[in-house]
Amino acid sequence: MHRKRLWNVLDYLLLSATAMLFIAPVLFMVAGSLKPDARVLSEMDSLRAVLPAEIDWQNYRDVFARIPFGRYLWNSALINGLIVGLGLIVNALAAYALARLSWRGRTVILAGVLALLIIPFEAIAVPLFYQLSALGWRNDYLVQVFPFVANPLAIYLFYSFFLGLPRELEEAARVDGAGILRAFFVIVIPNAKPVFATVAIVTFLLYWGMYLWPLLMTVDDGVRPLPLAIATFYTLPPVQWGDILAFGVMMVLPVLVIFIAFQPWFVRGVATTGIK
Amino acid sequence: MSRVTFTHISKRYADGTQAIVDLSLSVADGELLVLLGPSGCGKSTLLRMLAGLESPSGGEIRIDDMVVNDLDPQQRNIAMVFQNYALYPHMSVRQNLAFPLKMQRLRRRAIEERVRTVAERLSLLELLDKQPKALSGGQRQRVAMGRALVREPKVFLMDEPLSNLDAELRLQIRQDIARLQRDTGITTLYVTHDQVEAMTLGRRIAVLKRGVLQQLATAHELYARPANTFVAGFIGSPGMDIFAAILHRDEQGYAVEIAGRSLSLRDSGYAEEVLSPFDGKTVQAGVRPEALRLVRGDDGDVHTLSVTLAGVERLGHEVIVHFPAINRVGGSQAEHSARLAYQDVLQIGETVKLGLSVKDLYLFDPNGSALPRVGDNVSPTATD
Numbered sequence: 339m340h341r342k343r344l345w346n347v348l349d350y351l352l353l354s355a356t357a358m359l360f361i362a363p364v365l366f367m368v369a370g371s372l373k374p375d376a377r378v379l380s381e382m383d384s385l386r387a388v389l390p391a392e393i394d395w396q397n398y399r400d401v402f403a404r405i406p407f408g409r410y411l412w413n414s415a416l417i418n419g420l421i422v423g424l425g426l427i428v429n430a431l432a433a434y435a436l437a438r439l440s441w442r443g444r445t446v447i448l449a450g451v452l453a454l455l456i457i458p459f460e461a462i463a464v465p466l467f468y469q470l471s472a473l474g475w476r477n478d479y480l481v482q483v484f485p486f487v488a489n490p491l492a493i494y495l496f497y498s499f500f501l502g503l504p505r506e507l508e509e510a511a512r513v514d515g516a517g518i519l520r521a522f523f524v525i526v527i528p529n530a531k532p533v534f535a536t537v538a539i540v541t542f543l544l545y546w547g548m549y550l551w552p553l554l555m556t557v558d559d560g561v562r563p564l565p566l567a568i569a570t571f572y573t574l575p576p577v578q579w580g581d582i583l584a585f586g587v588m589m590v591l592p593v594l595v596i597f598i599a600f601q602p603w604f605v606r607g608v609a610t611t612g613i614k
Numbered sequence: 615m616s617r618v619t620f621t622h623i624s625k626r627y628a629d630g631t632q633a634i635v636d637l638s639l640s641v642a643d644g645e646l647l648v649l650l651g652p653s654g655c656g657k658s659t660l661l662r663m664l665a666g667l668e669s670p671s672g673g674e675i676r677i678d679d680m681v682v683n684d685l686d687p688q689q690r691n692i693a694m695v696f697q698n699y700a701l702y703p704h705m706s707v708r709q710n711l712a713f714p715l716k717m718q719r720l721r722r723r724a725i726e727e728r729v730r731t732v733a734e735r736l737s738l739l740e741l742l743d744k745q746p747k748a749l750s751g752g753q754r755q756r757v758a759m760g761r762a763l764v765r766e767p768k769v770f771l772m773d774e775p776l777s778n779l780d781a782e783l784r785l786q787i788r789q790d791i792a793r794l795q796r797d798t799g800i801t802t803l804y805v806t807h808d809q810v811e812a813m814t815l816g817r818r819i820a821v822l823k824r825g826v827l828q829q830l831a832t833a834h835e836l837y838a839r840p841a842n843t844f845v846a847g848f849i850g851s852p853g854m855d856i857f858a859a860i861l862h863r864d865e866q867g868y869a870v871e872i873a874g875r876s877l878s879l880r881d882s883g884y885a886e887e888v889l890s891p892f893d894g895k896t897v898q899a900g901v902r903p904e905a906l907r908l909v910r911g912d913d914g915d916v917h918t919l920s921v922t923l924a925g926v927e928r929l930g931h932e933v934i935v936h937f938p939a940i941n942r943v944g945g946s947q948a949e950h951s952a953r954l955a956y957q958d959v960l961q962i963g964e965t966v967k968l969g970l971s972v973k974d975l976y977l978f979d980p981n982g983s984a985l986p987r988v989g990d991n992v993s994p995t996a997t998d
Contacts, residue, residue: 440628506700509667512687513694513771514761515717528704 362388364590371397371584378579397584404574404581405567406559407588413479414546414563415592420483422541426534428487433496434522438508448497454490460550467554481555482563486545492537499533500526535603539596546593564589616678616768616801617643618664623673625659625825633659634670635825646795646802648816650809652848656825657805661771664803665694677768688717693762694771698778699754701746707733707757708742714765732764735794752783759791763798770795770802776811788814809849821845839990843982846900847947854976855906855950857940859899861892861977870899870977873940877917882972883987889977897985898978903934905974906952908960909967916969924949926960933958935966 365388370378373390375397381387401407435441436448466485475481503526511521527534549565556562568589571582597604618641625634633656641647649657662668664675666687675682682690693714701710711732715725733739736756746754755775762770775791776784792815795802806812812819813833821828821836821844829841840846846854859870868879868889879889909918925936933954939947952968960966977985 504698504700506696506698507702509665509687510694510696510700510761511702511713512667513665513690513692514714515688515765517686517688520717525702529702 367583367586367590370580371587373580375578375580378583397578397580398588400578400581401584401588405570407567407585409560410562410564410567411588411592413561414565417479417482417563418542418545420479421486421545422538424483424487425489425492425541426537429489429492429537430496430527430530430534431522432488433493434500434526436493437497437500438505439518451490451493455494463550463554470555475555477556477558478561482548482552482561485551486541489541492541495537495540496530496533499530503529532603535600539600539604542596543593546589617641617676618769618801618803619674619676620660620664621674621676623660623663623670623675625656625663625668626671633825634663636673637822637825637827638673639820639827639830641801641803644799644801645818646792646804646816648812648819649803649805649822650812650819650848651807651822651828653807654824655822657807657822658773659825660822661694661773661803661805664769665692665771666690690769691765691767692769692771693765693767695755695758695762695773695775697774699746699758701754701757701761703746706743706745707738707749710746710757711738711742711760711764714761718765728764732760735763736760751779752787755779755783755787759794763794763800766798767800770800772802772804774806775804776806777808784811791815809851821848823848839984839987840900840976841984843898843900843978846976846978846984850902850904852903852934852951852953854900854902855952856898856900856947856978857950858896859977861889861895861897863893868893870897870975872899872917873919875917875919877972877975879972879975879977882975882977883989884977884985885988888985892979895980897980898982900976900978901970901974903951904953906954906968906970908954908958909969917972918967918969920965920967921950922965923960923962926962928956930956932956933960935960 369386369388369390372393372395373381374394377386377390432451436444436451470476470481470485475484507525507529508521511525512518516524547565548563549569552563552566556566559567568582568585571577571585620637620639623634623637624632626632637656637660649660651657659668663670664682666682666685666689670683677690677692702713705713708729711729712725715728720728729742730739733742736759738753738756738760741749741753741757746757749757755778758775772791776787779787788811791804804812804815806815813836816833818830818832819836820830823844829836829845831839831841836845836849840849840854843854843856847856857872859872861868861870862876863869864876864878866878866880868884868886869876870879871877906919909916919940921937921940923935923937927934927936933956934951935954936949936951939950954960979985
């Protein structure tokens with residue numbers, strides 16, 4: 339009995355230590371953003387690194403004074419909203435066609451989609467840059483959204499989830515009088531919420547921090563997203579760590595909110611896509 | 615009210631599997647026809663082709679006089695009950711029942727009314743606001759039936775609707791289905807692998823094996839005049855025992871030799887001209903397990919088989935014994951059985967004599983097709 343309790347305590351200690359590894363940087367960022375610039379680095383080696391002595395909002399005021407933060411936030415939100423929203427529709431429909439309809443070339447296309455998973459974006463960034471520049475797509479929202487709507491990872495996640503859904507549900511809907519699209523929207527989608535939440539979160543996380551592509555394709559602050567804005571703090575002297583951390587907090591916050599909102603479905607989604 | 619006709623239907627899947635072979639069959643208006651066969655015999659495929667969920671590789675499917683081969687499922691006005699019920703998990707019972715009506719764009723008032731009527735008929739009123747996952751198996755089954763009935767379809771399809779229920783419930787719902795079908799008069803195709811279900815529900819039963827229609831007949835005919843050795847072995851519990859037998863002629867006419875003893879066919883009901891083509895050849899002789907009886911002591915003039923029991927199952931009202939096949943030929947049964955009276959005390963390993971009467975003997979040609987008896991006037995696959 340005693341032995342069991344001892345192991346329990348050890349378990350919790352180990353888990354807490356691991357959790358700290360992940361939480362510490364976030365705590366450091368939040369604490370750093372709330373104290374005068376000079377103290378951020380000087381208090382690194384004390385407990386004050388994560389526990390500020392007093393709360394000072396000056397860094398946040400600085401961020402808004404030095405750059406049009408609201409504009410960047412709006413740009414990021416719009417670009418990511420479009421990528422995620424359009425992506426859910428396009429990728430879900432593509433995956434449904436691959437999972438359920440029978441057509442010539444289906445297996446080849448499926449293999450092609452899966453093969454795309456292993457190609458890193460950096461490998462195609464330059465050709466894509468030339469291609470879209472030739473189309474005259476530069477320096478706008480479209481060029482930051484369009485290449486990322488169709489996403490092999492999203493298609494794969496949808497595809498494996500749809501395969502696990504009982505086919506009889508759609509067949510029953512067909513016999514009951516629904517067409518293919520109607521059956522998809524009325525029967526499949528309501529039963530696939532976990533995978534929609536998963537794909538939404540995964541793609542949002544993937545593109546919220548996107549840096550290389552907007553740097554290549556945009557010059558105008560009016561259309562640039564947050565990750566490019568934070569870079570200006572390193573290039574505009576003086577480098578003020580408090581400002582950078584305050585910016586960081588404000589950039590992470592939307593991700594956190596979205597994750598917490600979708601989290602119950604997300605966890606279930608990961609579980610079911612894994613098993614089925 | 616509708617008639618369903620399959621004409622020379624075949625179905626071959628992309629992987630080359632032949633699911634249905636040149637099958638013709640018609641279902642009369644208002645009839646409940648049962649498709650019976652072991653798993654993989656193509657019975658579900660046939661049902662799914664009628665529903666429009668699969669398309670035939672050849673042949674024609676008609677509902678009344680309309681060819682429906684190329685119609686989408688939603689254009690056929692057919693309702694189907696699936697083996698796992700396929701209730702929409704995100705909808706309440708009420709919404710499940712209303713779904714087919716919504717697809718028909720009925721007015722809300724009319725939908726409510728029809729849902730209510732069906733719910734009343736199937737005693738679902740208290741369950742209308744529940745979600746499917748809160749229902750028991752029997753309740754789910756009733757909802758699935760209700761969803762199929764609600765829009766008064768032309769044809770009603772049921773794909774093993776009772777196989778997920780326990781025995782007691784199965785019996786009760788079987789009777790409910792029979793009554794509902796009689797009351798509504800909707801043409802129904804019912805798929806099952808359970809012969810008891812088939813025999814109690816269908817006036818006519820179509821027996822399928824590997825995509826080929828073996829026999830279409832009433833329960834009584836399937837039992838009393840099986841068209842071939844497959845039907846003979848499939849119908850009955852256990853099925854007919856089939857032995858290899860040599861047909862020959864002696865002074866008293868034709869006789870068969872089973873297990874080294876000759877049995878005269880004089881009173882068998884088989885005419886000489888039916889038997890003569892097989893003179894000297896090996897045919898197949900069948901006998902129902904319930905037609906065999908235990909003979910103690912002297913045989914007298916009874917034809918007996920001497921067998922060593924390999925299994926004894928006491929069922930209370932009777933005893934079923936199993937014994938190794940007699941004169942086994944390639945592909946035939948490895949074991950035979952007999953249904954004996956419950957008073958018979960028997961042990962495994964015991965050697966006993968089982969008597970059979972020539973009147974209970976069925977003869978099949980070497981390919982397994984039944985030889986016609988005097989007075990038989992059934993062609994094996996009559997369509998009506």
